[in-house]
Each structure stands twice: as structure tokens, then as C-alpha cells.
Amino acid sequence: MDNDSRDERAKEAEPSEGVPAPEGPANLIDTDYVIGQDNLATDKLGFSIDLHGKVFTISALVTVFFVVLTLALQDQVEPLFTAVRDWLTANLDWFFLLAGNVFVLLCLALIVSPLGKVRIGGMHAKPDFSYSGWFAMLFAAGMGIGLMFYGVSEPMSHFGAAMGGTTVEDGVRTDWAPLGAAADDPAAAARLGMAATIYHWGLHPWAIYAVVALALAIFSYNKGLPLTMRSIFYPLLGERVWGWPGHIVDILAVFATLFGLATSLGLGASQASAGLSFLFGVPETDATMVLLILGITAVAIVSILAGVDKGVRRLSEINMGLAILLLLFVILVGPTLMILTGFFKNLGAYAVHLLALSNPFGREDANFSQGWTAFYWAWWISWSPFVGMFIARVSRGRSVREFLIAVLLVPSLVSVLWMTAFGGTAIDQLVGDGFEGVRDATLELQLFVMLGELPLTAITSFVGIVLVVVFFITSSDSGSLVIDTITAGGKVDAPKPQRVFWAIIEGVIAIALLLGGGLAALQAMAVSTGLPFTLVLLVGCYAIVKGLMSEPRT
Amino acid sequence: MYSKIMVPVDLAHLKVLEPSLQAVTDLARHYQTEVCYVGVTSSAPSSVARTPQEYQQKLEAFAQQQATAHGQPVSAHTISSSDPVADLDDLLIKAIDDVGADLVVMLTHPPKHLDVIMPSHGGKIATHTDASVFLIRPPRS
Numbered sequence: 217m218d219n220d221s222r223d224e225r226a227k228e229a230e231p232s233e234g235v236p237a238p239e240g241p242a243n244l245i246d247t248d249y250v251i252g253q254d255n256l257a258t259d260k261l262g263f264s265i266d267l268h269g270k271v272f273t274i275s276a277l278v279t280v281f282f283v284v285l286t287l288a289l290q291d292q293v294e295p296l297f298t299a300v301r302d303w304l305t306a307n308l309d310w311f312f313l314l315a316g317n318v319f320v321l322l323c324l325a326l327i328v329s330p331l332g333k334v335r336i337g338g339m340h341a342k343p344d345f346s347y348s349g350w351f352a353m354l355f356a357a358g359m360g361i362g363l364m365f366y367g368v369s370e371p372m373s374h375f376g377a378a379m380g381g382t383t384v385e386d387g388v389r390t391d392w393a394p395l396g397a398a399a400d401d402p403a404a405a406a407r408l409g410m411a412a413t414i415y416h417w418g419l420h421p422w423a424i425y426a427v428v429a430l431a432l433a434i435f436s437y438n439k440g441l442p443l444t445m446r447s448i449f450y451p452l453l454g455e456r457v458w459g460w461p462g463h464i465v466d467i468l469a470v471f472a473t474l475f476g477l478a479t480s481l482g483l484g485a486s487q488a489s490a491g492l493s494f495l496f497g498v499p500e501t502d503a504t505m506v507l508l509i510l511g512i513t514a515v516a517i518v519s520i521l522a523g524v525d526k527g528v529r530r531l532s533e534i535n536m537g538l539a540i541l542l543l544l545f546v547i548l549v550g551p552t553l554m555i556l557t558g559f560f561k562n563l564g565a566y567a568v569h570l571l572a573l574s575n576p577f578g579r580e581d582a583n584f585s586q587g588w589t590a591f592y593w594a595w596w597i598s599w600s601p602f603v604g605m606f607i608a609r610v611s612r613g614r615s616v617r618e619f620l621i622a623v624l625l626v627p628s629l630v631s632v633l634w635m636t637a638f639g640g641t642a643i644d645q646l647v648g649d650g651f652e653g654v655r656d657a658t659l660e661l662q663l664f665v666m667l668g669e670l671p672l673t674a675i676t677s678f679v680g681i682v683l684v685v686v687f688f689i690t691s692s693d694s695g696s697l698v699i700d701t702i703t704a705g706g707k708v709d710a711p712k713p714q715r716v717f718w719a720i721i722e723g724v725i726a727i728a729l730l731l732g733g734g735l736a737a738l739q740a741m742a743v744s745t746g747l748p749f750t751l752v753l754l755v756g757c758y759a760i761v762k763g764l765m766s767e768p769r770t
Numbered sequence: 771m772y773s774k775i776m777v778p779v780d781l782a783h784l785k786v787l788e789p790s791l792q793a794v795t796d797l798a799r800h801y802q803t804e805v806c807y808v809g810v811t812s813s814a815p816s817s818v819a820r821t822p823q824e825y826q827q828k829l830e831a832f833a834q835q836q837a838t839a840h841g842q843p844v845s846a847h848t849i850s851s852s853d854p855v856a857d858l859d860d861l862l863i864k865a866i867d868d869v870g871a872d873l874v875v876m877l878t879h880p881p882k883h884l885d886v887i888m889p890s891h892g893g894k895i896a897t898h899t900d901a902s903v904f905l906i907r908p909p910r911s
Binding site for chain 1: 811812813814815816817820821851852853854855856857884887888
């Protein structure tokens, strides 16, 4: 159908009331596919279900297969899955790094190009969420939990490695320092360590999320395709996207999201339990961890039933408020001047080292570029279907420029401030005060040991634990929403019990693997899906440009 | 007795709505009152429509079709939501005031145990509005 006649028809039937505003011209893709046409729907079970037959069935079977396989043959599969991941990050590191650069450059180019004027959902679409709710959800979905665990430990780690200088055996670097290290120069090592950390948590990961989210948002809200991963492939595959190629992309997205979430939930529970034990003497047993998972899942279900606006948005805003309070506390009570000047110094260090850190070829710091960067990129990319789809879902009504600034630049700056405050304080405690506690603590305890050196430890540590737990709840909530939408063939209005089902499955897998072993193995497998999804994202880049070119901009 | 009847409809499941639509037709004729058909749709593409405007067009067409059955004035009111399944009750409760209805006629299911966790939409709406609510259950058969 041509666009003029569609617009005319829309004008004729202009709603007299109800729809917030006319959405304006957009350029729908003309397809005969009806969302949900391949779905199985029934209410004979006592509640309604509405699922994509093939995607749901195969995803469920693959899930059961991998969980049983991991539980039954733990000793065999763990080395195998870990080897797959390590092989990918060691041999295809250049590919991950190169792709990451492509994503950042595309996003930056779109911000300044006229295509940035296109609005998600049509030229006159109004945003579904306020700025505060939107930012809070972007952050909670994107990396809230990671900042809690790595905010202190990663800067410390790179700082320590950089201070140690380089070591070479048989002509190969064996140290883990970024770039050329900074042996015995605390100031330079701190700058390099912060630059490396910001590189891993700044523009690149957010560009990965932005590409997936933008591609999905454009093809769903502007082009009228279902809100599911396969829609990104429409410009490339056309109508074939509704068949097996599309099924495979969607199944892979379910797999990555489900196992990424379940294993993170399992590993997170063991970390939170370590924190509780350190702070309050709670016994670090299986029972504590299972109770934590059950509690997180139960609250997540309540939140799911409340919906996006009253559930995940509200929780994200609460967490955003708590995180800001904790950040302000560390800035004010910690080395205030060092953090405030450090923010700009670290931004400068990031700018200075960015080109070298993001160089995909001829790297000498293989341990760092493969073991840290390529691993992180694979990890972010494997999370991107989940985070990207969730961001797409809540971003209708934003212009492309506004969207990219909010998804790319603002979170990057917040990450810089967070890393500077938390990591910088820990480095300052080590270099300035000679306190080695943080450096010597295990990863999950480093945040709490750092806070332990500041006043009001009991309160701040408790806030830290609450933040970790609520970030897990919002992840479980938004993850269930995403998996449900994909397995319902892109339907965002599928019955509620399905979302609850996926939240329970995540909890069950986490508990089964926590008790039976194999969390790390399955997480390695989930991270390995970063490779196929890098290809999906590169297609996404093409789709974004193609999709935006055909959209009205005025 | 009533000046405006609001009828929540789900265009994706028109067939199950038939008992309530019949009651609406009878009530509209009896009270000679306007009927406002209200639909809640997702802002993302759905099985019924790919945009909220398309949904509104379909809802208006549906309302006109119903008008031929009862001969009373009709209107159509579309509400778009990012999470229609979760927000449905609140949106409908708000819509009662927005459209100025004093009677709501809607379909509901027979009571079941799951209602404890997920109450029926009709039941929830009836407890949160001062308009009269007529809940219609599927015929016993």
C-alpha cells in the first residue's frame, strides 16, 4: 500500500479523543504477516496462553536439554563451554573489538546526522515515560548490577596490573596490564586503570545496547513489525524472516537472555550471600542462597503482575534514588576533591587512551585485550537482545538523537563518575592511606570493604545490599517480559501468567544449577552467544540506516 | 436513567464478546443512550493493528457496525499503552471519567481460584468506580 493513501486514510479516521496525539507520518512496511498468526492460543488450562508455537517449544526444549546436560555431565561440559568462550575471545578478539568500534561510530554519526531527527513511533509520537523513569530503567536494565560489583574491583584490578609493569616470557606478554602498563608510577597507573575501566563501561557497551534497541524500536514502532529480534532482519531477508531464519534468531535471543539471567541470578545470589555473611554474619549456606533467589523471584513476580509502569519503572526509580544517595555519600565523605577533579582527569585519560585501547589489531597486551575487553564485548553483546529489547520497549516517542544521547552519552558519563568515586576512593585508600584491605578482598566484597573505611558503614553497606538485590529484581522482571514477548511472537499483550512462568523458570534454573553445579559453565555458554549476536548487531546497523533513510524527518 | 454506556472491547476476541454486545444493544435501545466502545491497545504493533491509529479506525468501524444493531449514537475511544495487559484496569477506570460514562457493561469470566492472585478486570473495575457496572458472564452451557 502506498504511503499517501495510508496517510489519507489515517486523516479520515482521525481519532476524536483517546489517542494522546496524532502520531504523524511514518513509513510502515507493507507485509501480510499478522502478529501472532503462528501462535497457539487457548484458555482451556484454567488460564490463557498465547505463544509462538515453534519459538516457545524449541526454546523450552533447548533450555531443558542444556540444564539437564550441565547437571548430568558437569565435569565434561564445564571445560567444553569455557573452552568455547575462551577460544572465541582469544581468536576473534579483533572481530569483537572492531564491531564495537563500528557500533560507537554509527551511534555518534547518527547523533549529528539529519537522521537523528526521526522520531521513534512517528513524527508526532509522545514518550510513554518521563525522563526520570526512562533514565532509571535504562540504567537498571543496562548495567546497574555490574556497577555494584565492578565499580570498585575493576579500577583496582587494572591499577594493580598497571603498577606491576609488563612481564614477557618467550616473547609473549604474560601480565594483565592494559596497553604498555605504568610500572611503579601510581599516578599514571591510576589514570590508565581508570581509562581502561571507563572504556569497558562507557561508550562501547552502551553503543551495543543502543544499536539493538534502536533497530528494534524503528522496525517495530515506525515500520509496524512485531517487537522481536527477527524484525531487525526484515531489510535483509524480507518475508523469509517469518520462517525458520527468524525462528532461529528469536530462539537464540531467548537462550542468551534466559541463561544470562539465570546464571547471573545464581552467581549473584552467592555473591550477595557472601556480602550478607561479611556484614551481618548470616551463614553462607545453600539455604541462604536459595532463599535469596526465591525472595528475588517472588518480588519480581509481584512487580511483573504490576506491569512495566507500576513495577519495573517504580523499582528502577527507587534504586536510582538509592544509588545517587550512595554516590553522593562516597563523594562527600570520601576524597571529595580527588573525585571531582578525578572525574575530568579520568575523562581526559579515557580520551587519550581510547584509540589505543580500542585498536583491534596488533595488540601486545593480549591478556588484557582478550581476557578483559573481548570477554566484556561478548558479554555485553550476549545481553544485548535482553537489554536492547527492553530499552526499545520503553523508548517510544523519543527522537533518534534524543534516544542516542540518553542511551549512549548520559550513562557513559554517569559510569565515569561512578567509577571515579568508587574505584578512585579505593585506589586512594591504597595509595594515600596504605590500606590494602580492598585489594586483598574477594571481588564481591571489595565494595563493602571500601565502604567499611568510610563512616556509617552499617547503613551504607545495607544500602549496597539493597541495591544489588533490587537490581536483580528489575533484571528478572524486565528479562521475563522480554522472553515472554519473544516467545509470544512479538506480542506485548500476551497473557500475564506467561511472564510469571518465565520468572519462575529463571529462578528454578538458578537454584538447580546453584545446588547441582554448573552455573559458571552455562554462563560461559551464554557469553558465547556473543558471536552470533555480533553478526545480528552488524545487520542491525545496516537495518537502522536503511530504516531511518525511509522515514520522514520533518 | 443512564446517559452514556461505556463498553470495553477487545477487538482480538470479538467472538467471546457476543453475550455482552447483545446486552449492550438491548440496554442502549431501552434507555435510548449513547454507547462508547473503548479499546486498549499496545503502542507496539499488535495482532489487531500495527499502530494506535489503525486500532482507532478498526474500533470506529466496529462501533458503526454496532450502531446499525441498536440505532443509538456511538463513539470509539482508543487508549494506547506500553503495557496494556498490566495497565488495563487502571486505564479503563480512568476512561470511565474521561468519556463521562455512568454505566459500564463488560464481559467477565466465572469466578475461579486464580482470581485471588489476578482478579478479574470487571471485578476490579466495579470496586474502583462510582459508575454502575454490569458484568456479563458467558451463558451456562
